Structures are given as structure tokens and as C-alpha cells.
Amino acid sequence: MPGQLPDSLALLEALPIAIFSLDANNNVVSLNGAAEALLGISRAQLVGKPLSDHIAADSPLFQLVEATRAGSIAVGESDMALSGPRLSIEHAAIDVAMVNAQTGQVAVMLQDRDLEWRLAQQAVSRDAVRSAKAIAAMLAHEVKNPLSGIRGAAQLLESKVSPSDRQLTQLICEETDRIVGLVNGLEVFTDSRPTPMAAVNIHEVLGHVRRLTEAGIGRDAQFREEYDPSLPPVHGNRDQLIQVFLNLVKNAVEALPLHGGIIQIGTRYRPGLKVSEPGAGARRRLGLVVTIQDNGAGVPDALKAQLFEPFVSGKAGGKGLGLALVAKVVNDHGGLIECDSQPGRTVFSVILPIADPRSEGS
Numbered sequence: 385m386p387g388q389l390p391d392s393l394a395l396l397e398a399l400p401i402a403i404f405s406l407d408a409n410n411n412v413v414s415l416n417g418a419a420e421a422l423l424g425i426s427r428a429q430l431v432g433k434p435l436s437d438h439i440a441a442d443s444p445l446f447q448l449v450e451a452t453r454a455g456s457i458a459v460g461e462s463d464m465a466l467s468g469p470r471l472s473i474e475h476a477a478i479d480v481a482m483v484n485a486q487t488g489q490v491a492v493m494l495q496d497r498d499l500e501w502r503l504a505q506q507a508v509s510r511d512a513v514r515s516a517k518a519i520a521a522m523l524a525h526e527v528k529n530p531l532s533g534i535r536g537a538a539q540l541l542e543s544k545v546s547p548s549d550r551q552l553t554q555l556i557c558e559e560t561d562r563i564v565g566l567v568n569g570l571e572v573f574t575d576s577r578p579t580p581m582a583a584v585n586i587h588e589v590l591g592h593v594r595r596l597t598e599a600g601i602g603r604d605a606q607f608r609e610e611y612d613p614s615l616p617p618v619h620g621n622r623d624q625l626i627q628v629f630l631n632l633v634k635n636a637v638e639a640l641p642l643h644g645g646i647i648q649i650g651t652r653y654r655p656g657l658k659v660s661e662p663g664a665g666a667r668r669r670l671g672l673v674v675t676i677q678d679n680g681a682g683v684p685d686a687l688k689a690q691l692f693e694p695f696v697s698g699k700a701g702g703k704g705l706g707l708a709l710v711a712k713v714v715n716d717h718g719g720l721i722e723c724d725s726q727p728g729r730t731v732f733s734v735i736l737p738i739a740d741p742r743s744e745g746s
Contacts, residue, residue: 401495406449408488410435422496424470439468445478445492452480452490463497475501528567535560579716583617583739584625586674590649593629602637602647610650617739618672624713625736631706632676632732639680639730648677654735670719671738675731683725691723 396403402422404415412430420427423438430438439445444464451459460479466472475497483489538556545553594607618625636647654673683691692711714721720735 608648618736619739636678650675
């Protein structure tokens, strides 16, 4: 048929993976539709133009291209950050292969793995929550009961020892109470009962959280809101969502500088992702993103990989249970949570499922 692509070209055009070829000067020779969408610019504006117009010239991608030309072999990188005027990918998989050694033409295959990486991080958080459940169950059985006996014995001794020695018995009571409090904080991870869900107005939740914070520790902070008022309700539990965002906003307040502290709360729509609902076979649309941003010092690099694990904290005297609990609640909602932090800008993003009006009557 006239205008029909040859089978090989039609196959490349149908692939959801971005593929393009470069000449010896790294000008774009050809590309498929997925590459056009990824780079965010039309094919007519790409062909014949330097790739460095669209991907930063100092990107390691160009080192892979040169290594391929130098050795006439295929090379690849499984995790690379890419940036450009219309492109921002934190985790890209790239393969470069030789097309024509005489002319220096190479083919580049590029996959955006940001979502895959986020889902993997979420799986790590779920594993950490499961570990916390096992620890809490063990502590409740093996530690709380003996502690009750220790505290009771200390109270009996208190009436029989001299006043100077009562400080020791009181110290025993205080320390046992502290340990019991820590165990009680962990027991929330052992609650496996189904969470009652309904359609929730996320902006009402965030407004409530802001009012609570401004009336307490956040009264000196400057709050900014960037909401999309057209967003539908989320599928969630109002009280638990308040707990999640109150914890995140409280952490943001505590990270602020002494002067000029700003907390920005935003919502936006994010299409194209469905996940299985916990405990069911249903798949829900993850389309609503809530961001909590602060201009504090940022999360220390040493903590970033374990940020949502229990007992991990950068605060003096912190127990490291707050963000682990946040991760558990978000996971119970079938959502995702991630953190992007650098000095002066830390953003926690919570991606939540949208309520289905056909099943929730809203």
C-alpha cells in the first residue's frame, strides 16, 4: 500500500522504547515515535540537529556513544540521569550499538525507568514495614511482660529503701516506661485489619493539616499552596491521611532554617499508572500527587536509602518511626511515596489512588 512503512521501520515505530540514531557528529539521523515523545519535541525539529540541543552536552550518554565508536561494540548503562530543556529522567537505561563503523553512525535505545525505580523503592519500604511487624510482635511478647514485672518490683522496693536510693528505683520505673512506650509505638505496625476506605477530599485534609500546624509548631513558617482544584477525591481513610500529611508537614517545619522558612503544599494530576489494591485483585488508578516541600537543610545522604525504614532518624533523640509509619499507611492505601532532597529543597511526594465514583457514590 502507498505510504505504508517497511516491516522493519514499522516494527521500530511500534516499539514503546525510545530508539534513535546519531551520525558521527552526534546529529540525530532518525528516531521512532517513542523517542519523539520522550524528548518532547517533534521529529521535524530533531532530525539533522545535534542531540546536545536536547540532552545536556556533558551527559554520560555521549561517553557511551564515543566508547561504542572507539571499540565498535555495544555498550550500556542500567541507571543514568538525563536532563535537558524538556527532559528530566533520574533513572534511565541506555544501550548504544554500532550501525555503521565506516560512517560512525550509532543507534541509541533509551528507557525511562523512573517508575520502575519508584516501585522498587516502595517494595523496600514494604519489606521494612514487614520487619517492623515481626519486631513489634516479638517485643510485645518477650519484652513488655517482663518489663511489667521489673517495674512492679521497683515500686515495691521504693517503699523499703532509703530516700537517697529511691532515685534508683524511680530511674528503673522511668526507663521501663520509656521502653514500653517504644514498643507501643511499634505495635501500630502489627495491625493487619482492613482499613475502611471512602472518597476523601484531599484538599480538605491538607487544609486541616495546615491549620493544625499553624496553630502549633508551624506558626513561624510561611505556607504556600499550589492546588489543582479540579482534582477528584482520593480513595482513602481521612484520619490516616491526616496522620500521614501531619507527620510530613511536621518534619518539614522541623527542618526549616531559623529565618525565612517556607513550606509549599501542592497537588496535581499524574496519569497513566495503575496498581493492585492491597488485599484484593482490583487495580486502581494512581493519579493524584501531593507534594510537601521545604527549604531546609535537606536529608543527609547517609539516610536517603533507608529513609522509610524503622529506627532510621536524623533527629537528635528521634525514634525513627514517623516516616516508617507514613510508608505503611501509604502502602495500605495502595499508593507510593518518594523523597527528592538536596540542601535548600526537600520534596516528599505521595501518589494516591483516585476514588472510583461508580463504586463509591461520589
